Amino acid sequence: MTIFAAPRQRFPLLVTVLGLALLSVFFLFPLSRIFSASFLDRQGVHLTLANYIKILGSAFYQQAVANSFEIGALATLLAVLVAVPLAFALARFPIIGKSVLLSLVVLPLILPSFVSAYALLLMFGRAGLATQALRDLGIPFGSIYGAPGIIAVYTLTLYPYVLLPTLAGLKAIDVSVEEASHNLGASRWRGFWTVTLPIVIPSVLSGALLVFIETLENFGVPIVLAEDKPILSVEAFKLFVGETDQNPSSAGVLGVLLIVSTALVLLIQRHYLARRRFATGARRSPPIIAIGSGSRLVASAACWAVVLLSLFPFFAVVVLSFMKFRGPVLQGGFSLDNFADLLGRSARPLENTLMLSGLAALVAALIGVPIGYAITRFRSTLTNLLEIVSTMPFAVAGTVLGIGLIISFNSGWLVLTGGWLIMVIAYVVRKLPFSVRSSASVLHQIDPSLEEASVNLGVSPVMTFARLTVPLMLGGIIGGMVLTWVTVSSELSATVVLYSGEWQTLTVVMFQALEGTGAGTAVAAASLLIVITLVPLALVYRLLRRYEASLL
């Protein structure tokens, strides 16, 4: 293979080999342990299918699988129904305050969804504010526990996954395509159904599949709202915590089920839809459709209502965090007691969150940027493999990765359990697909001949990467780091499996507060989390707008 001998390939080759090695140890190996756990008996010695027979034969777990898929499908459908009209309105109608809306619309993807679920609980739960008020007014109100609440939260927090690609798809249609349909005699309505919609459908579907994957993996929302309704990701966690045998075989089976379903959906998303991009590379986007001022008001109000509704839970949590609670019951009146409670006990959760997400963001960038560089600039069999492996963590639920890491590194040649390092490793692995893809998308905007020019002038490829490429990518790298930081700080699913003793984070405090210690502490933690999330986002807002596409 001459390409390996060529000197200009040494740097990317090194990056690729190191990247593959790291991912093998901290991602593929734990995954393989989950698989093997599911095929071994309780002592972890003999191969058996008994675990699968036991789990799949149990009505309870069958119900868990059915629930997960049903909730996921309904939430996906609702997200599409919310997002597509919204995308069309934002692309084609003169919506009032459009640019503000466009920047608010991304927030639900970044803010922690289980905070949104918790807010729903505080307002519409059994002892909820709104529930009480409605009951006092004599209005009957159903339960939000189980499927209805979970679906509502998923719809409101995940619809941007559909909205953003659809909006991009609508903008990428060249005006001439629609004009051609009108020129050939199609009415505006007919043109929409026969031309515009078919062109954006691949974008809609690819966003919808992302929503579906998220719902399957999500742990925080069902743990808050499911109560006794079995959900796959939650049951995997409960089984793992409850299993006292040598080998977590039952949790392994559920883990494999989760991995296989998300991986299948992701595979469909990548390989079927990625090739069906009909974007015509708009030189001129279709114009804003002129509508009467009445219709304009109605359309604007509808758009604002959707976006504000999706952000309202977060707003409510911040407000509630300044109110007095006794146990789970709201007392009314403003105070800082909740924060005093939360931080008075220990400031460690806050410090841990800041420290761990900072570290994870840094490491994810240090690993993700060179990998993004290698897979964009140097195509080979090996870099293709790296690209696939580095996107795979996206298909693995945090709970499952956490379990895999624990059974891999609680004994043997490398012991990591019980400390902060294993948490950072989990975060880095989970956020690596994002880091790699955001740096790849930044690199696509930088002409490779700039790097060649630098090499031609006598600077080695490694130094060219460090001194020219990285500075050129800096905006994107910082944007990516902030997004990693923000999403890691609200990570719950892997954290809850991996944390120990002193390494509680804000999300863990919330998680524990749900199980009794009092709503006050939980809302204070949630509120702090929102502030931690929003402040850096606001600081790098301009940078992020350019790279929000890589969130998808």
Added chain:
Amino acid sequence: MANITLQQVNRSFGSVHAVDNISLTIADGEFFTLLGPSGCGKTTLLRMVAGFADLETGEIRFGGRRIDTLPAHRRNTGMVFQNYAIFPNLKVGENVAYGLRARKVPGPKIAERVASALRLVKLAEHGDRWPHQLSGGQLQRVAIARALVIEPEVLLLDEPLSNLDAQLRVEMRGEIRQLQQSLGITAIYVTHDQEEALAISDRIAVMRQGRLEQIGAPDDIYRRPATPFVAEFMGTTNLLMGTLAAQGTRIKVGETEFGVPRLEAPDGTNVSFSLRPEALRPLIDDEASPQGWAVVAAKLTRLEFLGALTRVEASLSHGAPLRAAWLDLPLQRLHTGDLLRFAYDPGRVTVFA
């Protein structure tokens, strides 16, 4: 400064032989152009010299020194890229200084050499500007200054003018040629524009599907194309097929006979030949043909008036088209449908075996 030798250089991408066993030598101080249609392998060949494309087999030498085993950053070539590749994060002066810093040239010396390089490309006042403040032509000059300031052994230019408008293109190619001559540097220039190649080069290599079709001086390539492909690629021509007659002194194309310099082949042999439009001179009315020239008659089908030049299209008796081009034709005396006589020097006919 050195001559450049390529010896049996090969490279394929999948089933496509991008560079097919190419050997050539470029003299010290020569302006050498690789010319061909897109996909012919010219850019790959240039990038092999620069070190951005790998050789499967073969050798490249500067002087006696083999360089294809060196990494790109140690080859000491100065490359000018198609899209300029000016670092947008560095000012103009810093762009030019980039290669000198990599070579650890002392600070004061860098300032001096950057200033003189910018003077050379007439941008002495622009060192403190940002690239985005410059026009396309100015960016191209920065790219040239940046490539020259490191005193490379060879200057590599990859379609450097293709992003400029027509007028600037003509202007810049003159300047590039002048600069190369005054510095006496060896240059390899890649282009798909045959006029540009003819105007600027000492020698041209015409490439097709990874192979060399012909190497030669511009007038050689134009006047004595080695293959029908070269004849057609280097401007318009009449490429005709016929059979040899009259002891190899005439070629019959349908019922029309063309006089050619005597050929050493039996009559009846099938041959193709090229006759450039400007070699055909329309004879107006009873005008006599010059001494020793041959005459061919064809029916005038179309006149295209282009200002100084008029293009004439006619059809031979069996329908094959014949194109001619002439300066200052008396248009009012020509009518489509007329039978027109064309005179030509048989020496201008190129016959392909």
